[in-house]
Amino acid sequence: MPISSVSLARLLRLGAALLVCAALAACGARVTLFSATTESEANEMLSTLLDAGIHAEKTVAKEGVSISVDGDQVARSLDILRSRGLPRERFDGMGQIFKKEGLVSSPLEERARYIYALSQELTNTLSQMDGVLAARVHVVLPERGGVGEAATPSTAAVFIKHQVGYNLDALQPQIRRLVTHAIPGLTEDRVSIVLVSAQPASASGAANPPALSSVLGFKVDSGSASSLWAVLGLLVLLVLALGGGLGYVLWRYVLQDAPQAKSGPSASGGRGT
Numbered sequence: 001m002p003i004s005s006v007s008l009a010r011l012l013r014l015g016a017a018l019l020v021c022a023a024l025a026a027c028g029a030r031v032t033l034f035s036a037t038t039e040s041e042a043n044e045m046l047s048t049l050l051d052a053g054i055h056a057e058k059t060v061a062k063e064g065v066s067i068s069v070d071g072d073q074v075a076r077s078l079d080i081l082r083s084r085g086l087p088r089e090r091f092d093g094m095g096q097i098f099k100k101e102g103l104v105s106s107p108l109e110e111r112a113r114y115i116y117a118l119s120q121e122l123t124n125t126l127s128q129m130d131g132v133l134a135a136r137v138h139v140v141l142p143e144r145g146g147v148g149e150a151a152t153p154s155t156a157a158v159f160i161k162h163q164v165g166y167n168l169d170a171l172q173p174q175i176r177r178l179v180t181h182a183i184p185g186l187t188e189d190r191v192s193i194v195l196v197s198a199q200p201a202s203a204s205g206a207a208n209p210p211a212l213s214s215v216l217g218f219k220v221d222s223g224s225a226s227s228l229w230a231v232l233g234l235l236v237l238l239v240l241a242l243g244g245g246l247g248y249v250l251w252r253y254v255l256q257d258a259p260q261a262k263s264g265p266s267a268s269g270g271r272g273t
Helices: 005-026 039-051 071-083 107-127 169-182 203-207 222-255 257-272
Strands: 030-037 056-060 065-070 132-140 155-162 191-197 212-215 218-221
Touching (some): 030 039, 030 071, 039 056, 039 065, 065 071, 107 132, 107 155, 169 191
Antiparallel strands (some): 030 065, 056 065, 212 218
């Protein structure tokens, strides 16, 4: 029974869909780690991932800059970026904190904004130091007492988490002096500083990146190269099988039935005469 052109078109579309699905399965899906970041921040994260042997890509769009990696490298990429304190925390400036949103602000709101602004500005300054992964500054300002009451002195607590190999103990006098001069009524003996050295769980993996192998011009982990070759082999076999099946359909239902269709009218005409 000859196959119709509609059925043949459906078979061809089904074969094309299977080829597309196989190609998508063979190619590792990429996952976006971060998006809408600044250009400098994206370059810093891209450089860190590439130095660790991870195939990362940067994409620039209208919404901002995004960083993407292979799906099987997401967990390791996040661990490496976290150990380097990336992406860095964004801080609000004085202009953003004291932005007027209403007609009248209460003294309590103004005081809370002022303390928060001091903390943010100091935290942002300390985060610029080499080796600092995270910084926090907690400021306590006393309320104005009544006449004749003793004023409570201001206090500040500084927390800094830094990378391994950086000695920030020698910088404690400078840090204490910086905080003291930035907060009114604060003395150096009222400033406490806590320095913590980071101990990332994946430090060994970041220091010794895995060896890379080349597969059809793409750099992949040596442990994943054999699996990728196996997937590519299965894809080739699938393409060959699909091509053979389509060729058989064309030969069986189109090419063989075409002579019969042509000889049919002539044979019936001969019998009639």
